[in-house]
Amino acid sequence: MTVDEPTVRERLKTFGFSDKEADTYIALLGQGEAKASELAQHAGVSKRYVYNVLGSFEDRGLVEVNDHETPTTIRAVDPAVVIRRLSDQLSSLETQLESIHNPDPGEDRRYEVIKSKSTVKKRIASLVRQAENEVNVSVPASLLPDLAPELEAAVDRRVLTLVLANGHGDEAVSESTLKGLGSVVRYWADGGPMLVCVDRRHGLFSPPEFVMGRGSDHQAISFTEDRLSPALVGSFLGNYWPLAEEIHLHEPDELPATYDRFRHAIFAATRYLKRGYTLVAEIELRPADSNEAFETRFGTITDVTQGLVKPTTNSIPIENAFLIDDGTEQLSVGGPGAIVEPYEARRVTLDVVESSGQSVPELIARSDALNR
Numbered sequence: 303m304t305v306d307e308p309t310v311r312e313r314l315k316t317f318g319f320s321d322k323e324a325d326t327y328i329a330l331l332g333q334g335e336a337k338a339s340e341l342a343q344h345a346g347v348s349k350r351y352v353y354n355v356l357g358s359f360e361d362r363g364l365v366e367v368n369d370h371e372t373p374t375t376i377r378a379v380d381p382a383v384v385i386r387r388l389s390d391q392l393s394s395l396e397t398q399l400e401s402i403h404n405p406d407p408g409e410d411r412r413y414e415v416i417k418s419k420s421t422v423k424k425r426i427a428s429l430v431r432q433a434e435n436e437v438n439v440s441v442p443a444s445l446l447p448d449l450a451p452e453l454e455a456a457v458d459r460r461v462l463t464l465v466l467a468n469g470h471g472d473e474a475v476s477e478s479t480l481k482g483l484g485s486v487v488r489y490w491a492d493g494g495p496m497l498v499c500v501d502r503r504h505g506l507f508s509p510p511e512f513v514m515g516r517g518s519d520h521q522a523i524s525f526t527e528d529r530l531s532p533a534l535v536g537s538f539l540g541n542y543w544p545l546a547e548e549i550h551l552h553e554p555d556e557l558p559a560t561y562d563r564f565r566h567a568i569f570a571a572t573r574y575l576k577r578g579y580t581l582v583a584e585i586e587l588r589p590a591d592s593n594e595a596f597e598t599r600f601g602t603i604t605d606v607t608q609g610l611v612k613p614t615t616n617s618i619p620i621e622n623a624f625l626i627d628d629g630t631e632q633l634s635v636g637g638p639g640a641i642v643e644p645y646e647a648r649r650v651t652l653d654v655v656e657s658s659g660q661s662v663p664e665l666i667a668r669s670d671a672l673n674r
Contacts, residue, residue, distance in 0.1 A: 317388075322347055326355055327364060327378075335377040352376075363387050416522040419513050422506065425524055427452045429500045435563040436462045438499040438535050439484070440542060442510050443467035443475045446483060453483040457552055461485075462566040464610070466538070466546055468494035470510060481550045485569060486611055488546035496522075497538055499531045507534065539609065540619035548612045557581075558653040564637030567650035568608045568622045575606060580655040583626060586648045587633070590640040596648050601628035602655070618642065624650075 314324040329345035430452040465484035469491040499505040508522030554573035561567035605625035636643035
C-alpha cells in the first residue's frame with residue numbers, strides 16, 4: 303500500500319506532533335529500529351534533536367530505547383499497540399469530559415420520529431391541549447375538524463392561537479367550519495407546510511401528504527427545542543401567513559390584561575386600536591441586545607407595528623412593536639430579542655383609557671390604583 307506521508311504528517315500534527323517530531327517518528331517507522339545517527343539522517347534533523355525528542359516519544363509509548371547497548375538504538379513500538387493505547391486514553395478522557403460537560407443547564411431537548419398518521423394527529427391534539435401561551439398551526443384544512451375541540455379550548459384559555467388552513471388544491475372549505483378555531487384563522491388554497499409550534503418550545507412538522515392519506519412514505523418529527531421552534535414560527539409568519547386570506551378574528555381579551563407573550567399583547571392592542579380605543583401600557587423593558595435589568599415604563603400606545611391581522615403595518619414579516627409615549631419621549635418597543643426596535647419587552651399590561659383627555663400623570667395614577 304502506498305503511504306501518503308504528507309497526510310500522515312498532518313494527522314500526527316492534530317495529535318500534538320510538531321513538524322520535526324512527525325518527520326522523526328515517520329522516519330523511525332520506516333526503519334523499524336535505528337541508531338540515533340541513522341534516524342537523524344533519515345529524518346533530516348540533527349543527532350542532538352533525536353536525543354532531545356526520545357524522552358517525549360518514550361513517554362507517549364511510541365518507542366523503546368535500548369540505551370544498555372552501545373551505540374544506543376531506538377525501536378518503534380508496533381503502531382497497533384500505539385493506537386490501542388491512544389484509544390484507551392481517549393475513551394477515558396471522553397468519560398471524564400462528559401461528566402464535566404453541561405451544554406444546556408435545565409434545558410430539555412428531545413426529538414422523535416413518528417411513522418403513524420394516527421399518532422401524528424393525536425400528538426398535535428396533545429400539544430394544543432398543553433399550550434399555555436401561544437399556538438401556531440399550519441395544517442391541511444381537512445385535518446381541522448379533528449382538532450377543533452382542542453383549538454377552541456385553547457382560545458377559551460386565552461392562548462394566542464394562529465391557525466393557517468391549507469387547501470392543497472382540494473375543494474374549498476366552508477368558512478363557517480373555520481370560525482372560532484383560533485384567535486386568528488386564515489385560509490390558503492394552495493399547499494402550505496404541515497407545522498405545529500407551541501409555547502416557543504414544543505412542536506411537530508412533516509410533509510402535508512403524510513396526514514392526507516395519499517400513500518406517502520414520509521415521516522413526522524416531534525420535538526422539544528427552544529431554538530428550533532422560534533425559527534419555524536418565524537418562517538411560518540414570514541413566508542406563509544402573509545399569503546393567506548383572513549377568515550376569522552376572535553374577540554380580544556377584556557382589559558386590563560397582562561401578557562407574558564409579546565405577540566399576544568400586540569394582537570389585543572391592535573384589535574382595540576382598530577375600534578378607536580385609546581390604550582395605555584405598563585411595560586417591563588430594557589435596551590435591546592443588552593443584559594441590563596428590566597425597568598417598568600408606563601405610557602400611551604400611539605402606534606402598533608404588526609403582521610398578525612390585516613391590514614398589516616410592518617415592513618418585515620416578523621416585526622411586531624409598540625410605540626409608547628410616556629410623557630417625556632416616544633419609545634419603540636419590540637418583543638424578546640428585538641433587532642429592529644431599541645427596546646425589548648418582557649411583560650406588558652394593557653388597559654383602555656376611558657377619557658382620552660387624561661394626562662399621562664393621571665393615567666399613571668390610575669394604573670397604580672388598578673395594581674393595588
